Amino acid sequence: MVSTQLNIHPFRWLDDDSFLVEMKLSDAQENSIYRIQENRYREVVNKQSDLIVRFTLAGMITFVNQAYCNFFHKTAEQLIGRPILEQIHEQDTGIFQQHIKQISIQQPSRQSQNRLIDGLGRIRTVRWLDRGIFEGTDLVEIQGEGQDISDSVSEQILKQTMEQRYRVLVEEMQGVVYVLHAETMMVIYMSPQIEKFSGYSQEDVYKDPLLWFTKIHPDDVSDVVTAFKKRKTEASDEIIEFRFIHKDGHIVWVQDRGAKIVADDGTLFLQGIMIDISASQIARQKMEKYSELGKMINDFSLALMTVETNDWEPLMNTILKEMGLLLAVDRSYLLMIDYEQGVINNTHEWCADGIFSSMKDFQNRPVDEFKWWFPRLSIDGKIIIDDLNSLLPEEGNIREMLESQSVQSILIVAMKRKDHFYGCLGFDSVVSQKSWDQEIVLLLRMFSDMLMSTYERINPGKS
Structure with a gap:
């Protein structure tokens, strides 16, 4: 009876997968073994540029090709019989051992990658294709074919490092x-x-x-x-x-x-x-507005120097309109105190489109209704309320007065000489809340002094 046993030994030849086939024929009378000559096999693998190494399950090297020897600057005699772990970077030995354990008859080949220390002491990265060598179904050895990919790995690491540094730079x-x-x-x-x-x-x-x-x-x-x-x-x-x-x-x-x-x-x-650039843009816009308001005040001051009683009303209407537009408010007005009657009157007013007039609501209003306002105007020469919610609970009547005019923010600038009040300039923001820069307020206070001087000139003896 004749029995046949085939052992297949994989290797690569000219970048193609090849196999060394060992066939054993035996019968009861005579055992005949036909094997491809070992020296022919060695000649084939030694011509390859890839690293080829064969080792036992215990990790002892049994065969190396010339490329493997050249890589480590050692002879075959110096390598065969030595543990393969000697050439593997110590941080990769655990990964290598786990990889080898997974080779079986069901999964006869696996790819892996690890670092080796070459004959010059350099750390090199090698990609491996490891195949099991079996006798029947028993794994007896493993043959690895490796390619040195260190240059491409270094390039990739450099690229990743540069990308990471660029990203860090960008994100900072x-x-x-x-x-x-x-x-x-x-x-x-x-x-x-x-x-x-x-x-x-x-x-x-x-x-x-x-x-x-x-x-x-x-x-x-x-x-x-x-x-x-x-x-x-x-x-x-x-x-x-x-x-x-x-x-x-x-x-x-x-x-x-x-x-x-x-x-x-x-x-x-x-x-x-x-x-x-919002901060710088806002600062630039503010400077432009300061400059524009300053020029406007200068132009109006020249007109005030020569205005007569008959021209006072149209000039005030023009002033309130131009200032209201420049300051982007919804209502501007002039309140004057009549001490003989003990009342306050809204004598001039401008309203933006769609904003109702409050002029009729401030005619012959008793001065006593404004006792909250006068002490504050006396101290600072101005009253600024950016948000009605900033008013105290006991100032509820002030809030009611402002809400009745749909005011969300207000600026009042006094016209006074020492402790004597002539009246005040008022600016209401109705559509939205508004805040006023101190530079704007300062210019308006200067202008209120000009108005007061002009009022005294065209109304001699009136207080």
């Missing part, structure tokens, strides 16, 4: 760094600062890549689109400024600088950085 910057697809304007990347900048998180932006674009102030969209088109076609690095609507509704002034970048496949992107 004060501005918002972004990358947009140039054709669709969809967000590819937005740095985490976007949340502090706009109130919207990175996740919000990534869920809706056009969200940021829809939050540009409608009056500025056209300018932004034009600037981005120039960046795409003309390689422009023009700095643009626009307004962005924050999640809570307030306006953020943005300065944007960027350029186009072209990917390896030709895809065009726009990369840039947005900086919140």
Whole structure:
């Protein structure tokens, strides 16, 4: 009776998977063993550039090819019979041992990667394809074929390190760094600062890549689109400024600088950085308003120097209108005290479109109704209420008076000489709450002195 036993030994030849087949034929009378000559097998594997090593389940090396010897700068005699763990980096030995345990008849080959210490003492990374060598169903040895991938791994690590450093740099910057697809304007990347900048998180932006674009102030969209088109076609690095609507509704002034970048496949992107310049923009706007108000007061002061009684009323109407528009209030007025009658009258008033007049409600109002106002005007020359909620409970009658006029914020500037009151200038904000800068208040107090001097001149002896 003849029996046949096949043992298959895998290896690679010219980048192809190959097999060394060992066939044993035996019968009752004679055992004949036909084996491919071992020296031929060695000749084949020694011509390969890949590292080839064979070792027992106990980890003892039984065969190495020339490439393996060259890698470690040792002869085959120096390597065979030594533990394979001697060449593996100590931090990778545990992973290697777990990997070997998983090779079986059901899973005869597995890939792995570990670090070796070569003959020059360098740490190299090798990718392995390990195959089991079986006698029947019993695993007896393992043959590994390895490729040194250290250069590509180093390049990848360097790339990852540079990307990580770039990301850290980007995420520590004060501005918002972004990358947009140039054709669709969809967000590819937005740095985490976007949340502090706009109130919207990175996740919000990534869920809706056009969200940021829809939050540009409608009056500025056209300018932004034009600037981005120039960046795409003309390689422009023009700095643009626009307004962005924050999640809570307030306006953020943005300065944007960027350029186009072209990917390896030709895809065009726009990369840039947005900086919140609201503080400087607001400061600039304030300076412009201070300058404009100062010029207005100077022009009106010249008119007041020559005004006569008959021209007082039309001039005051013009003054209240121009100041109301410049200060962006809803109602401006002049209250004058008639000490002979003991009353206060609203003598002149301007109202913005859609704002009702309060003039008729402030005619012949007894001075006693304003006892709360006079001490404060006497001390500071002004009363500022930005928010009616700041009034104390015992000041409820003051709140009722202001609410009856739909006032949300108010500024009163006294016209007085020492402790004598002539009246006051008033500015109401009805549509929304408003705060007043001290520089504006100072200019208005100076102007109220001019009004008082003019009033004394055209009304001699009247107090």
